[in-house]
Amino acid sequence: MSLSTLKSYECGRREFSLEKFKEIKSKIGFKVYDQKSPLRVMVDYLRITFMNVQNLKDFVQTYLYVPLKDFTDSETGLLNYNHLYRRGDIWIFDFLDKEERNNYQISIQLSGQGCRQMELILEKHNLDWRQFLEKMLYERGDMQVKRLDIALDEMYRGFDQESSHFYLSDLMSQVYKKQVIFEHLKVWNHVGGGSLSLDATDDDRQGISLYFGSRQSNMFFNFYEKRYEYAKKEKISVEEALETFGVWNRYEIRLAQEKAHGLVEKFIDGTELGELARGLVNNEMTVYNGIGQYGAYIPDQKWEDMFGSAEPLQLSVKPEPYSIDRTIRWLLFQVSNSLAYVEEADRIMDTEYLKMIQNSGKPTDKMEKELKFLKKNYQMMAAS
Numbered sequence: 001m002s003l004s005t006l007k008s009y010e011c012g013r014r015e016f017s018l019e020k021f022k023e024i025k026s027k028i029g030f031k032v033y034d035q036k037s038p039l040r041v042m043v044d045y046l047r048i049t050f051m052n053v054q055n056l057k058d059f060v061q062t063y064l065y066v067p068l069k070d071f072t073d074s075e076t077g078l079l080n081y082n083h084l085y086r087r088g089d090i091w092i093f094d095f096l097d098k099e100e101r102n103n104y105q106i107s108i109q110l111s112g113q114g115c116r117q118m119e120l121i122l123e124k125h126n127l128d129w130r131q132f133l134e135k136m137l138y139e140r141g142d143m144q145v146k147r148l149d150i151a152l153d154e155m156y157r158g159f160d161q162e163s164s165h166f167y168l169s170d171l172m173s174q175v176y177k178k179q180v181i182f183e184h185l186k187v188w189n190h191v192g193g194g195s196l197s198l199d200a201t202d203d204d205r206q207g208i209s210l211y212f213g214s215r216q217s218n219m220f221f222n223f224y225e226k227r228y229e230y231a232k233k234e235k236i237s238v239e240e241a242l243e244t245f246g247v248w249n250r251y252e253i254r255l256a257q258e259k260a261h262g263l264v265e266k267f268i269d270g271t272e273l274g275e276l277a278r279g280l281v282n283n284e285m286t287v288y289n290g291i292g293q294y295g296a297y298i299p300d301q302k303w304e305d306m307f308g309s310a311e312p313l314q315l316s317v318k319p320e321p322y323s324i325d326r327t328i329r330w331l332l333f334q335v336s337n338s339l340a341y342v343e344e345a346d347r348i349m350d351t352e353y354l355k356m357i358q359n360s361g362k363p364t365d366k367m368e369k370e371l372k373f374l375k376k377n378y379q380m381m382a383a384s
Helices: 003-010 018-027 056-063 112-124 129-139 159-164 168-176 226-234 238-245 257-268 273-284 301-308 324-349 353-360 365-383
Strands: 039-050 072-075 083-087 090-094 106-110 143-155 180-182 188-191 209-212 219-224 247-256 285-291 297-299
Touching: 039 112, 039 247, 039 273, 056 090, 090 112, 106 112, 112 129, 129 257, 143 257, 143 273, 168 180, 168 209, 168 219, 168 285, 219 273, 226 238, 226 247, 238 247, 247 257, 247 273, 257 273, 273 285, 273 301, 285 301, 297 301, 324 353
Parallel strands: none
Antiparallel strands: 039 106, 039 143, 072 083, 083 090, 090 106, 143 247, 180 285, 188 209, 209 219, 219 247, 285 297
16 A cells, blocks of 8 residues: 555545455454454353342242242351352342341342353253343343453364464563553453472463453453363363363453443343453453564464454443433333233224323433433434
8 A cells, every 4th residue: 555545544535444444454463353253252250239129039930040949048248138048059149137127139149150050041941141131131120230250261272283372471471571552451460380390290380360450440351271270170180171171261351330231231232242252352452472574563363363353342331322222122122012912902892001001101301301312413413
């Protein structure tokens, strides 16, 4: 590309198409968006709070698809609650004295094993994570996602392909060399070690763990060599762990409060969970491997293969402008069947209940403000 052509793109004299952007991006070493990645995605921890659950028995049967009698209960002091129901690693916190307190708040907590147990229940009912979360979000107005951990596993490619994997020791070196650019993350840390013996083997290593961001923040990354964790836990060699469990590295994303809830909403809207997770990493970190002939950093191709093709995703903690789409989706999910039922009943009985329902509704003050916002924006769009 000539310098004059480049300048015409930069100053807007020539139209810059998406195809041209992808071409330039690929030429300088970045992956183009193809929705492919060698990473396996899992929900690895989930905690959801509901502010007002009057009938816990019905709630558990409706949203967890198991009877409350399957749980054992005990006293607890965790999460500021005093009562706990347990079904394996699926935990429900509430207050034993809820009537006296007039506090009907509960929290559902699924650890890593709890998530796997929940998946078995969902599979039995032909459901997936999106349907599980969608039903709660659209039917419950008191749902707040407090924490969500997503695990991305770099799957083992085989004994003769180990050099194609990403090494976290290289990432440490790249951070020190200023070859990793961070968008918002301010701190990082690492742990790891092993034997200093001259005859030490790879099995004597503990494995590297890298931490990016503050544990007190709403987003925190933990990358670690999962193969060593498996080997230590099962008391087997690293090679045996790789062949048995098939995981090289794990890349964990820990989200809390608004960021956790925001990602769940985007997931329910239709974007794949793995794409969202990789987009978060891609938005926060750009990893390079050396400098090219013109003095520019060269994108690390192994990192690009895993994360580079995802569209960068930034989760805002600020309220987003109102969109009527969410109300429409709620009506479709929760109300449409009932409206169809009333309409058919009107036809059979020659009544006008549906018309009566429509005429009885009135926008609240908040809705009136949102309608004014919509009207103003559509008038501006029409004028342009």
